[in-house]
Amino acid sequence: MAVRPLESARMTDRFHLDAVPIRLDGCGKTFPGGARALEPLDLTIRGGETIVFLGPSGCGKTTTLRIIAGLESPDPGGRVLFGDEDVTDLPIERRNVGMVFQSYALFPNMTVAENVAYGLKVRRVGRAERGRRVEEMLDLMHLGEFAGRRIDQLSGGQRQRVALARALVVRPRVLLLDEPLTALDAKLRDSLRLEIDRLLRELGITAVYVTHDQGEAMALGDRIVVMAKGRVAQVGTPREIYYQPADGFVADFIGTMNRVGGTVRDGVLRIGRGSLPWSGPDGPVELLTRPEDIALASGEADAHLDGRIAAAVFLGDRTRLVVEPADGPPLTVDTAGRSDLGRGDRVSLRVDPARLLAVP
């Protein structure tokens, strides 16, 4: 017996979009005046993949998005390919991309339905079909009751959903999102992020998402491109980026990372008063480890480091301690939420040797 698909799944089936791969070939960007916004970049985005460009402001992530969109052209030699088609010289209006902006960029002189219908109108889709597709898209985005509203009568979250509907109704080859959640408050950001995630999975569209928020990147990205100063620092799945950061910048930018100093001699790493087996050249080393990979030592015997608690922050599910060891930088340590440790208490810490990272 066939399984009846859910109502919403059937709904999105009708919108299922072709998954077009994107290739960037040596795409750099130098602005007039000589400022280098982007070092030449090679990247293949698989069809249907959601890729997130993550980095601090000025890292080149938005420039990359605008090169894919066709709003900026790459420096000579760079090429942008959608599938097998070279779109480098096509302006944005002929690339068939959907764009969603941080500032929503909805047309203030049009109603919600008119905004969503605009792309179809420009494409000369007939009135009847236009009306049908707009209605379907508004229903998909739970905006049906707002069809006749003016834009200034909507909340920020509703506006961004209208912007998504407007971008998707024309069945674009790729959906480009430039910090779409940044202007929203925290609670709305979470719910809209879930909605975007659901949409991207169900529609199967190739999506490029730009953000400076690592939480968003981890939640949405099939892969994340971490960027810094116009360069790609690392490309990988959220897990790879989190657990195997390619360098110190990525390690510090994603989540919280501790730096632990130690010395290696004859295959033994000494940290504080503890020692553990370590393969690597002799000499002093700096190793990285996550707050969840340092534990309170159960006894004096298995402790590596001693320190005093400088701060204890209760986060509900866990308590985050900042411990100042006798020497070296303070360490952030996650412990059980029901811990009754407080500022000034002395603690012994144990580092999980399997979770220590040596990063250039």
Added chain:
Amino acid sequence: MSACVQHGPGDLPRSAASPRAGRRRMGEPLRLAALLAPAAILFAAFFLLPLVRLIAIGAGGPQGWAAYLTTLADPGHLDSLASTLALSAGVTAVTLAVSTVAGLFLVRHRFPGHALLVALLTFPLAFPGVVIGFMVIMLAGRQGLIGTVTQALTGGKLVFAYSMAGLFLGYVYFSIPRVILTVMAAAEKLDPRLEEAARSLGASPWRVVADVILPALKPALISAGALCFATSMGAFGTAFTLATRINVLPMTIYTEFTLQANIAAAAALSVLLGLITWAALAVARSVAGTSVAAAG
């Protein structure tokens, strides 16, 4: 936030008490009247009384109030009114078109000398109509630049300074600076993301202008256009400098008043000119007002 909360209760009694104390004093309405008096006197003396007097003079001839109808029905006057309206509408349309293109260009493109050019554009703002007329004569008059060039090229001299065409040129020249400044101020505030969104949806550059840029500039264009129209309706200096025979309403009023001493007709025409211009401005203001509200 907490500072605000602590501040609130301390402030409230004071601010609530002061109006009550003010209302208790009996002299308050008197004081207000005394403060308003100078403005009221000026308004009455220099606006209300002359206007009432003007309306009364229009009806002061042998025909009484019927003079308004007679003045309106006079073919010469009607002709003058029609040509003034046509001239002002034309000047407004051309000025808006030129200024929108130039203003958008100046906002979108930076080039060496940009600031100087914008500063120079505001230059004609200070010129009286006489100077504008003089410049039109230097350009298109009998000894003008265009005449000299066309004579050298074709043998015939093109002279149009002393006609409606010359007046048109002068008014456009005179109107462009203020409209450009208004357009530039509005264009600076346009959100470039709106245009990018329209383009991403497949809109050609012309469609972006029609669907995004012009709707956003509409309130500014309407108010700038209304001022341009009103100025062209009432301008006198340029017309007077170019030729006394140009058939525009301000010139007709001047002729009726000084040359034919037909004071009642001059007054009636003045009231008419004022009414039409005022109506045009009011309509523009209400249309601009609703579109501003719609744009939110």
